[in-house]
Amino acid sequence: MQSDTIIAQPIRLILSDVDGVLTDGSLTIDNSGVESKTFHVRDGTAIKLWQKCGFTFGLLTARNSQIVKLRAAELGIEIVRQGFSEKLSVARDIFAQLRVTAAETCYVGDDLQDLPLLYEVGLPVAVCDAATEVIDSAKWITKATGGRGAVRELIERLLKAKGLWEDCLPPRSIQGMANRD
Template sequence: MRDKYTGIQLVLFDVDGVLTDGGLNITSEGEIYKQFNVKDGVAIALLKAHGIRTGVVSGKQSAALDYRCKQLALDVIITGCSDKLSAAQRLVSEMNIAPSQIVFVGDDIIDLSVMDFVGVSYSPADGHVLAKRRADIILECPGGAGVAREVAEHILFSRGLSLEEMYQPLLIKDERTIVVQ
């Protein structure tokens, strides 16, 4: 099992229902805001500190999402995407990595094809039943409640790191390590 996680090079997250609780805050002018969990910002920094690239592949597009993605300095930002499988296949080619080196976290039927394509897939506790059936790991957290943090820790635990070892790079004062909450 450790080998499966040692080779992970990219973790991709769906947004609505994964990094958020799936709620939409819409006025006649469009989506105003999305509520993200600060724990997930730490999770992105944690993955990056261990050499794992991060990104989102979302069916929706909004200014709030764009802002959060830039704030977190994600390596891959794909929004407004209705064909997530094609996007993942394109990333394999562009990044010169194998599907087995990708983790995807999804919660709904639009995510199923990507979950089948990647090496490891996760679903939040409140994901759709079909997503949970396809997921390699069903998380304890529901969407928007620290899903990325749980995924990051699971990957690093699976690599054989203790909690102290995995967080050590974030505890060192280093200008290369940026933690955005």
């Protein structure tokens, strides 16, 4: 079994599914047809840390949603591909655009349509409440469920394995008074 350091070292790009990974997979649609999703703030904080460290984060989802577009803009995520159930070819286009290889990519998913891309990337990750087949295909499985900090957990693990976690945190003066005497 490879160490986290060896697995994390080449990773430059994280691609993530949305529903079931950044959300709990629930779709709420009111009587007017307005859809809502719930995102965990800690996932957003970690995505910003990943980007601050010079890495790229992207979203790749089978559904189309204005909410996803808004959340991506809020987090400064430039790679957003929606409405693609066949994610592998879209991901390959992203690899070419960013000049990143599949081996330098982590993909986190939760359901069957994620399998072809999980088989392709260097670091396939499943949220712990993913479909059995997705869990079976993953190198890493989060302890957190989708929409409950799984992406935060993944990014922290990657940055710690790369030796960058402390460097990416806000300065101690901003972190608070945790080390007061």
